[in-house]
Amino acid sequence: MTRHNNVMGNDVERTAEEAIAAIERLTRELLARREGAHLIENDLDRLILEIDLSLRDGARHEKGAELRRQIDELLDDAVQHAAVFRPGQAYCHRCASAACEHSQPPSGRHVFVGYAPTGAPKWADFAQRCLDLRHPEVDRLYDEPPALLALNHTAEELHNGLLRAFDNGTFALLGQVTAGFYAIPARADEGRGVVALSIQAGLSRSRRGRPRVGLNLLARGPGGEGLDRIWERQDDLPWRRPVRWAQTALSTLGPALLKRSRRGTELERRVDRILAGLQRRLERGNRSRSRRTRHAQQRHQSGRRPTRKAIEDARGAPDEAFLHDTRSGVLVVLGDRGRTHFFAAEGKLVSSVRYSPGAIDKKIKQDRWQPATDEQRETLRQWLVDPDRP
Ligand SMILES: [Zn+2]
Structure with missing residues (x-):
């Protein structure tokens, strides 16, 4: 049995x-x-x-x-x-997707400014946007390094103009902070190395499963590349910590709050407060950062005179040994046995270090070091021929 x-x-x-x-x-x-x-x-x-x-x-x-x-x-x-929540891409109501031709900023300087009546994302140059809003400090965006301005936009503003018939209910923006300009090292052909961000808080509602809220960061590098490539140009992204703070704050919003989401409700007010905190942190973070940058620049500018070894190496170096550091802008001269010399403007020596062949190879392969232009190379040679020139 x-x-x-x-x-x-x-x-x-x-x-x-x-x-x-x-x-x-x-x-x-x-x-x-x-x-x-x-x-x-x-x-x-x-x-x-x-x-x-x-x-x-x-x-x-x-x-x-x-x-x-x-x-x-x-x-x-x-x-x-x-x-x-596809990183770096805005949700397009027209295509009901975050992966269409409308979903990315056209350049590193563009930020998201709202929706067209039929649901496609609209983008605008950040400086132009600040000008349109008559931001009192807009002129400082053209300083070198540029000022960092951050703007806070409510869900209401961002959806203003979107026809309800095109409002795809599965995604809603809860608010946005735009910030710019961040100075990012640019290559010679890329123009000014500045980047603006759109940081969006969005709510995704699927027919099944819980609604989710999260931050989406929309940005492109000076050469139009995606976020992952900006990372390669700079060891520490200046907005990383504020954005992480905001993402953590958003994750504390409970499911009950998300379910009741309607335009103008408690959820949007809570998100507004978090985005205001993000805006403050972005601006504050950049102020302390630019102080650090100034110190670093002062150190650079007081650069030593080239040592005899550096001059010898640079004079004897073939054209291919002259490189340009895309991140810091200094010129790099490769000498014998891994000796590597960094020169700032006017032939001032920033530092001399010894690199392994592997380390040098890596920087070249990652495009961190690119061949110097003829002009950069010959100018440096001129300076090194006569280091006592005024
Ligand atoms: Zn689209």
């Missing part, structure tokens, strides 16, 4: 496991065909499929189609939920 039960139990278990394996296979196949699959591939274990199938007599292919429809819907929701 007991034995009989066990055998039956095993059969039932095996059948159930086979059914699960078949559903898992089906899910992976459906996911593989989907754009944006990479956004949720690692999160499949968090998806919950609630099967809602009638067991009445009926053609099996109809039931199969129904199961497929339910899995498709679950994946659709999950991809869209993930895509709403």
Whole structure:
């Protein structure tokens, strides 16, 4: 009797496991065909499929189609939920996506300024934006280094003008801080090395699952590259700590608050306060930073006269040994046996260090050091021929 039960139990278990394996296979196949699959591939274990199938007599292919429809819907929701927070890209109501041609700032100087009536994001040059708003310190954006101004925009302002028919209910902006300009080292062909940010607090609502709130950072480098590449130009992004603070603050907003979200509610007021804190931190952080930069510049400007070794190396160096450090702007001259000399304007020696061949190779491969222009190279040679020139 007991034995009989066990055998039956095993059969039932095996059948159930086979059914699960078949559903898992089906899910992976459906996911593989989907754009944006990479956004949720690692999160499949968090998806919950609630099967809602009638067991009445009926053609099996109809039931199969129904199961497929339910899995498709679950994946659709999950991809869209993930895509709403696609880093560096704004949500476009017109395309119901954060991955369309409208979703990225056209240059490093542009910030998000709201939606067009039919739902596409609108962008504007940050300095022009400050001018339009008659910001009293707009002139300082053209200083060298530029001033950092931060603006706070409410959800109301950002949605102003968006026709309700185009308001895709799955995503809502709760507010935004724009800030600029950050000085980022630029290459010769990139123009002025300045970057402006749009930091958006957004709420994603999927048909299933909890609403989520998070920060999205929209920015491009001076050469139009994405956020991950800006990181390569600068060891520490000046906005990193304030943004992390704001993300942590947002994560304390409870699910009950998110569910009740309507325009002008408690949720938006709480987010406004967090964004005001972010705005203050961005401005304050940059002030202490520019003090540090000034100190560093003073050290640079009092640069020593080149040592005999540095002059010898530089005079004997072939053209290819003259490089330009894209981050700091100084010229780099590679001497013998890893000796590396850094020269500021007027041939002042900033420092001489010894690098391993691997370290030198890495900086060149990462484009941190690029070949000096003919003019940069010849100017430095001139200075080194006659270091006592005024
Ligand atoms: Zn679009």
